[in-house]
Amino acid sequence: MNSKLHHLVLAGTLLCLAACTSANPNSARADTTKADDQDDYDVATQISDPLEPVNRVTFFINDQIYKWALKPVSKTYTTVLPKGLRECIDNVYENAKFPVRFINSGLQGKFDRAGKELQKFAVNTFAGFGGIIKQSNRIPSLTGVPSEDTGQTLAKWGLGHGPYIVLPLLGPSSARELVGFGGDYVLDPINWGFFFEDADDWAWIPSTGNTVRALPLQLQRYEDTTATAIDPYTAVRSTFVQNRNSAATE
């Protein structure tokens, strides 16, 4: 009995050791794409970029527009308006975007997150004077709720990025994220004025305000990515892909 047990245990041990040391099916690929065993960066930033030559031209033009037109606008905005007032404006716009986060949380089956979004909206709208003050930050369960958007919903439903696209002015995107952007645009109340027939006179005000107030942070992120980059185009593409992939899995 003892002898049989010994053989069984020995066979088990050898099998375990063999499984640990045998070449895994990915080892051939690992040899050609990985720097070491723990290196998992070879696939982290992958996206199809068949339009690269056109994208690089658009990227260059955008870069010049950011530098010479949008940065002065952003600088003027941050100089003229005090920080506290800018924060209030940001809070109002973020609070107004509630339908984007709420509906997309629901579409992804994240009903707990949708519930938290609803609570945040109620607290900030009623106790925060229409969203001017972000009172939800005082409630621990309502802080740090990851925000959902239509691009993330499409990713959750199994859609891949499709080709990488650099949009004029708007910057990095992909086929999926472009559709997602359309969804967010329709769901965001600040754009609803455009859907009225007699909206020409005032509809542009909320959306232009939103663009201007978002500029300082967006340009800061762009500069952070490109300042120490070796190839700014690749660095922005890599940052975009990783950021969107991470948001989709949160």
Next chain:
Amino acid sequence: MNRRLLLTLFCCLPLGLKASPSEAEAKLRSAINEVLTLADRASTNTALTVSVRPVLVRYVSFETMTKRAIGVGWRQFTPAQQQRATDLFTTLVIRTYIGKFTPGERPVIDYKIATTPAAARVDVPTSLIYKGSRYAVTYRMEQIGGWKIADVVIEGVSMIANYRSQLDATFKQSGAEAVIRSLEQSVSR
């Protein structure tokens, strides 16, 4: 071989491979505290970049970072080229990291539950509130002669993956010397 020896072998195999989240997190906390102490004393980012280097060299595996940022091409670098690339990449990473600091502003860091995605690796997620904004920052810790930081992932964006996409392409197009020249150009900006 007796039964006790075999059982010991069975028991020790998984234990020997298991990463220790608490040790890794303790090491990370020490590193962050030392950096923040230096940041409090520094009046400019340039001064902080100089003073923080010896501290980061102790806690960060810059050689591992450089190797993975370059990718499979690293194996074709000569030892001298590897050393030169590591020195340049260290400067670049420190400059990138310190560039995010503003003297006088102290972040509030909330450490979340660490995970062990692989043997000898612990990921420590944190939530960082800095200048009124909240950021998700994950530190990748690995056993490289003790627990060392091997990557910093901010809002899902890995510092190493970001450079990998750039340096790997440079290596494939033009080789090791071109990678070193690219790093030199970035450092000299």
